[in-house]
Amino acid sequence: xxxxxxxxxxxxxxxxxxxxxxxxxxxxxxxxxxxxxxxxxxxxxxxxxxxxxxxxxxxxxxxxxxxxxxxxxxxxxxxxxxxxxxxxxxxxxxxxxxxxxxxxxxxxxxxxxxxxxxxxxxxxxxxxxxxxxxxxxxxxxxxxxxxxxxxxxxxxxxxxxxxxxxxxxxxxxxxxxxxxxxxxxxxxxxxxxxxxxxxxxxxxxxxxxxxxxxxxxxxxxxxxxxxxxxxxxxxxxxxxxxxxxxxxxxxxxxxxxxxxxxxxxx
Amino acid sequence: xxxxxxxxxxxxxxxxxxxxxxxxxxxxxxxxxxxxxxxxxxxxxxxxxxxxxxxxxxxxxxxxxxxxxxxxxxxxxxxxxxxxxxxxxxxxxxxxxxxxxxxxxxxxxxxxxxxxxxxxxxxxxxxxxxxxxxxxxxxxxxxxxxxxxxxxxxxxxxxxxxxxxxxxxxxxxxxxxxxxxxxxxxxxxxxxxxxxxxxxxxxxxxxxxxxxxxxxxxxxxxxxxxxxxxxxxxxxxxxxxxxxxxxxxxxxxxxxxxxxxxxxxxxxxxxxxxxxxxxxxxxxxxxxxxxxxxxxxxxxxxxxxxxxxxxxxxxxxxxxxxxxxxxxxxxxxxxxxxxxxxxxxxxxxxxxxxxxxxxxxxxxxxxxxxxxxxxxxxxxxxxxxxxxxxxxxxxxxxxxxxxxxxxxxxxxxxxxxxxxxxxxxxxxxxxxxxxxxxxxxxxxxxxxxxxxxxxxxxxxxxxxxxxxxxxxxxxxxxxxxxxxxxxxxxxxxxxxxxxxxxxxxxxxxxxxxxxxxxxxxxxxxxxxxxxxxxxxxxxxxxxxxxxxxxxxxxxxxxxxxxxxxxxxxxxxxxxxxxxxxxxxxxxxxxxxxxxxxxxxxxxxxxxxxxxxxxxxxxxxxxxxxxxxxxxxxxxxxxxxxxxxxxxxxxxxxxxxxxxxxxxxxxxxxxxxxxxxxxxx
Numbered sequence: 032x033x034x035x036x037x038x039x040x041x042x043x044x045x046x047x048x049x050x051x052x053x054x055x056x057x058x059x060x061x062x063x064x065x066x067x068x069x070x071x072x073x074x075x076x077x078x079x080x081x082x083x084x085x086x087x088x089x090x091x092x093x094x095x096x097x098x099x100x101x102x103x104x105x106x107x108x109x110x111x112x113x114x115x116x117x118x119x120x121x122x123x124x125x126x127x128x129x130x131x132x133x134x135x136x137x138x139x140x141x142x143x144x145x146x147x148x149x150x151x152x153x154x155x156x157x158x159x160x161x162x163x164x165x166x167x168x169x170x171x172x173x174x175x176x177x178x179x180x181x182x183x184x185x186x187x188x189x190x191x192x193x194x195x196x197x198x199x200x201x202x203x204x205x206x207x208x209x210x211x212x213x214x215x216x217x218x219x220x221x222x223x224x225x226x227x228x229x230x231x232x233x234x235x236x237x238x239x240x241x242x243x244x245x246x247x248x249x250x251x252x253x254x255x256x257x258x259x260x261x262x263x264x265x266x267x268x269x270x271x272x273x274x275x276x277x278x279x280x281x282x283x284x285x286x287x288x289x290x291x292x293x294x295x296x297x
Numbered sequence: 298x299x300x301x302x303x304x305x306x307x308x309x310x311x312x313x314x315x316x317x318x319x320x321x322x323x324x325x326x327x328x329x330x331x332x333x334x335x336x337x338x339x340x341x342x343x344x345x346x347x348x349x350x351x352x353x354x355x356x357x358x359x360x361x362x363x364x365x366x367x368x369x370x371x372x373x374x375x376x377x378x379x380x381x382x383x384x385x386x387x388x389x390x391x392x393x394x395x396x397x398x399x400x401x402x403x404x405x406x407x408x409x410x411x412x413x414x415x416x417x418x419x420x421x422x423x424x425x426x427x428x429x430x431x432x433x434x435x436x437x438x439x440x441x442x443x444x445x446x447x448x449x450x451x452x453x454x455x456x457x458x459x460x461x462x463x464x465x466x467x468x469x470x471x472x473x474x475x476x477x478x479x480x481x482x483x484x485x486x487x488x489x490x491x492x493x494x495x496x497x498x499x500x501x502x503x504x505x506x507x508x509x510x511x512x513x514x515x516x517x518x519x520x521x522x523x524x525x526x527x528x529x530x531x532x533x534x535x536x537x538x539x540x541x542x543x544x545x546x547x548x549x550x551x552x553x554x555x556x557x558x559x560x561x562x563x564x565x566x567x568x569x570x571x572x573x574x575x576x577x578x579x580x581x582x583x584x585x586x587x588x589x590x591x592x593x594x595x596x597x598x599x600x601x602x603x604x605x606x607x608x609x610x611x612x613x614x615x616x617x618x619x620x621x622x623x624x625x626x627x628x629x630x631x632x633x634x635x636x637x638x639x640x641x642x643x644x645x646x647x648x649x650x651x652x653x654x655x656x657x658x659x660x661x662x663x664x665x666x667x668x669x670x671x672x673x674x675x676x677x678x679x680x681x682x683x684x685x686x687x688x689x690x691x692x693x694x695x696x697x698x699x700x701x702x703x704x705x706x707x708x709x710x711x712x713x714x715x716x717x718x719x720x721x722x723x724x725x726x727x728x729x730x731x732x733x734x735x736x737x738x739x740x741x742x743x744x745x746x747x748x749x750x751x752x753x754x755x756x757x758x759x760x761x762x763x764x765x766x767x768x769x770x771x772x773x774x775x776x777x778x779x780x781x782x783x784x785x786x787x788x789x790x791x792x793x794x795x796x797x798x799x800x801x802x803x804x805x806x807x808x809x810x811x812x813x814x815x816x817x818x819x820x821x822x823x824x825x826x827x828x829x830x831x832x833x834x835x836x837x838x839x840x841x842x843x844x845x846x847x848x849x850x851x852x853x854x855x856x857x858x859x860x861x862x863x864x865x866x867x868x869x870x871x872x873x874x875x876x877x878x879x880x881x882x883x884x885x886x887x888x889x890x891x892x893x894x895x896x897x898x899x900x901x902x903x904x905x906x907x908x909x910x911x912x913x914x915x916x917x918x919x920x921x922x923x924x925x926x927x928x929x930x931x932x933x934x935x936x937x938x939x940x941x942x943x944x945x946x947x948x949x950x951x952x953x954x955x956x957x958x959x960x961x962x963x964x965x966x967x968x969x970x971x972x973x974x975x976x977x
Contacts, residue, residue, distance in 0.1 A: 176352035186584035188353065239464055
């Protein structure tokens with residue numbers, strides 16, 4: 032499917048590392064001393080049974096949740112807590128398990144919204160659509176059109192996203208995340224609820240994003256086939272703890288993982 | 298070849314249309330595509346030649362720019378080894394660079410071979426191998442992958458050139474190049490080597506009208522695809538005649554969205570554009586065609602019937618969701634249009650109030666509707682490929698859209714017959730096009746002779762000889778006749794399905810069946826008559842349509858079988874059959890094949906029982922055997938017959954249905970001359 036040699040050479044430098052992160056909601060421990068890292072240009076999967084703490088982990092990474100213990104280092108900067116807008120400014124974009132788009136807006140406007148962090152002209156100028164604001168909008172629109180072309184959604188450019196089928200909404204959401212030109216892209220179950228063909232399409236887009244733009248991707252996915260095909264490395268969570276970490280092949284044959292998925296007495 | 302002596306081709310109507318546009322001032326027309334391109338760059342230099350919607354914006358190239366692009370590509374291809382006589386495969390959707398690749402190849406004397414984008418690997422391998430393509434120009438990664446996967450079976454194919462770079466960065470570029478890369482090679486040569494432009498010009502000048510212009514593989518329903526070879530002269534004279542027939546000028550706008558490998562696209566989006574100098578618009582993606590067409594406002598359009606059907610269905614469905622007021626307006630004015638629209642379009646006299654109402658409808662309904670379809674500016678629209686339902690055809694014409702029918706073939710460079718403006722008869726395919734001769738063989742098969750007649754099937758002289766007679770006539774494989782009243786051609790059936798009654802009358806089962814199936818109450822029809830004394834039909838009623846009719850007419854029934862056998866249903870269907878007989882009677886050659894007896898089958902013909910194919914075509918042979926008892930009864934004069942047939946239920950169980958089927962006799966309507974007197 033792809034040429035691994037070139038990618039492996041590019042990967043290496045650690046983009047983000049999570050050290051001994053623990054997160055609890057009252058007495059419920061969502062994450063317990065989880066540590067792993069994400070390297071530049073890799074596709075990193077986070078898997079685990081229901082309630083393993085996968086989405087919590089993503090929420091910690093982009094600042095939705097603040098862990099009680101542990102450190103997160105992103106691009107060399109270590110901090111205990113981060114706010115979502117700081118994460119976005121810092122180059123982390125994400126999509127959500129349940130599509131979170133502006134349903135009443137067109138696909139184009141939704142993706143344009145992803146550019147808002149990159150806009151520099153003042154609010155008033157933008158309102159007037161005049162002078163530097165116009166030039167800026169044209170430039171951003173060009174970038175957005177490239178994304179539309181890339182994701183093959185030209186035919187729905189001007190359609191309200193609320194009227195789109197689920198698979199296409201997911202694609203628009205990916206588009207909005209890409210519009211931010213992130214260093215790290217977090218995908219929360221990008222293929223949930225899709226049929227086989229939609230899954231194949233989405234897989235191709237994820238690989239292309241990784242390949243063309245060099246975007247580092249961390250994704251949560253339930254479909255094991257997809258995970259094993261797509262990702263370079265996999266981290267496995269169970270009951271909020273990391274139970275395995277490694278290449279898809281290594282993880283697949285790990286006894287702890289097999290037990291977690293098939294279930295053993297605890 | 299050489300049938301036409303290889304003389305310089307003269308525009309047959311050049312004198313008559315003097316001064317209409319610059320293209321026709323010259324009496325001697327360029328005889329190859331590359332020469333036309335150079336002429337267009339001189340004559341229409343600043344006019345747009347081709348557009349492509351990319352990143353949401355229509356990018357356009359003038360004729361002068363296209364010449365520049367094609368020359369660069371062409372010189373680049375030559376540098377990579379493409380030479381006279383080589384085959385250049387082209388695989389992709391309608392994109393400017395793929396059209397340029399055709400012209401670039403032709404400038405070197407190479408022959409483009411466009412392939413269907415969606416053909417499976419197996420079929421693609423066959424065509425690439427059979428055509429002996431040395432270079433393939435493809436659209437994107439998908440096609441690159443497909444061709445690469447076949448490469449071990451294609452020893453002659455040495456290079457793949459792609460348009461869209463996406464996803465191809467990590468590929469081994471030993472046998473892979475981008476179009477822009479090839480153009481860069483060409484540009485470098487043109488800049489560096491002072492003799493290079495002249496060399497290219499000399500290669501263009503060496504091209505002749507009798508050179509092979511293109512090989513188009515026809516997707517045969519049976520057997521392997523055949524490569525139809527068309528010469529420059531075939532394609533260009535046909536295109537020129539087509540332009541003259543419809544008065545097409547450099548001001549037309551068309552949208553190119555049909556497969557490159559299909560002769561229709563080759564003529565409409567390539568040849569006719571080069572000849573007339575009009576602009577071709579390539580849509581953003583196959584899904585955006587309707588929207589793109591609307592933005593461009595095409596003046597000349599071409600589509601198979603299903604496209605028109607889909608547009609209409611979509612409209613009707615949307616109207617059902619519209620507000621009550623809008624719905625009533627729509628239905629009222631559509632009724633007005635159905636009544637007067639066609640007459641107005643055909644310049645027939647209509648009363649003043651009809652004109653006024655039609656105008657009002659244009660403002661309120663037809664205009665906005667045509668805008669939705671992207672057909673506001675349409676001057677000429679064609680439908681071809683298969684028969685279009687008369688209802689659908691009339692609907693578009695009623696709105697004031699000049700939709701016409703055309704009958705053509707790859708072997709004819711498209712044009713055999715077409716309907717001239719204001720001479721439209723829904724059931725015919727029009728008159729022979731300019732320079733086309735038509736004759737009807739003894740068997741009823743249509744033969745034609747024209748400047749567009751193909752050179753032959755590539756590497757298949759036997760097949761060529763089967764189709765092409767020594768004196769230049771081509772067998773179409775279709776049976777038809779010239780309508781005595783209008784002189785227009787009617788296509789009735791595939792020639793091999795056409796039979797004869799015992800008295801020698803032509804019997805075309807599908808023609809009769811289609812006429813019957815035009816009635817909503819009749820779902821299926823099977824016509825019998827080959828080697829018989831007269832024609833009979835076995836019918837299926839449409840349960841939905843007849844069921845609702847039964848409700849309105851207080852006909853009580855408990856089952857399909859009971860409804861099918863009901864005397865009142867028989868009466869109603871007999872009315873339809875009589876109407877069909879009347880219309881057959883008006884058609885000279887078909888008059889003798891009127892339906893003399895019919896019956897309504899006690900069960901629906903079903904694909905599960907093998908009576909229909911999966912695409913819902915009747916299997917005449919099998920039905921003849923299974924219902925042998927009924928067929929016998931139809932011809933021995935009995936009033937009813939008993940039949941028991943095995944049926945397969947949805948869950949796979951088998952059962953038997955037994956019934957007594959009644960037979961109804963019909964009297965034949967007097968033949969055409971009498972009918973005409975009556976009308977007069």
